[in-house]
Amino acid sequence: MAAERLLLIVEDDEAFARTLRRSFERRGYAVLGAASLEAVSGLLQEARPSHAVVDLKLGKESGLAVVRYLHERDPDLLIVVLTGFASIATAVEAIKLGACNYLVKPANTDDIEAAFGGESLPEPAEAPMTARATSIKTLEMERIHEVLAETGFNISETARRLGMHRRTLARKLAKRWVP
Structure with a gap:
């Protein structure tokens, strides 16, 4: 298998990861899988992927920490x-941390491959912009993620900067919220 077709999937939802794996393998990619930053660092000891798909929320971890780690290890990696x-x-x-694109689920293999910059794929359809009011919860989570990134994903320091208890922040991050 050519080295330029090695894909790393970082996803904690096993069923979704398995589906992505099979789909990309049918397209000729060799695929590695991980569900956490720790698992990713172990895999990178033995392999050097050319592409990566990273879920933003990995259990209690942020996928942004994985993006930062992957980009620091290999700036040419397409994430x-x-x-x-x-x-x-x-x-x-x-994008600031090194991702080449950002997609909202559900995204299929065509969307992901197009996000990597596949030349043979058609242009993705333009989604119409709608005027939708942003909820307080969405604004709160955006601010939390912003401060998390500023502090290097340090939960205690983030909680201090936001003026909340560390456990409260941990509970907010553990919730599955829908914007």
């Missing part, structure tokens, strides 16, 4: 962030 919790702040932060 696409997938999320069910889209926000402008996390999209901007993901």
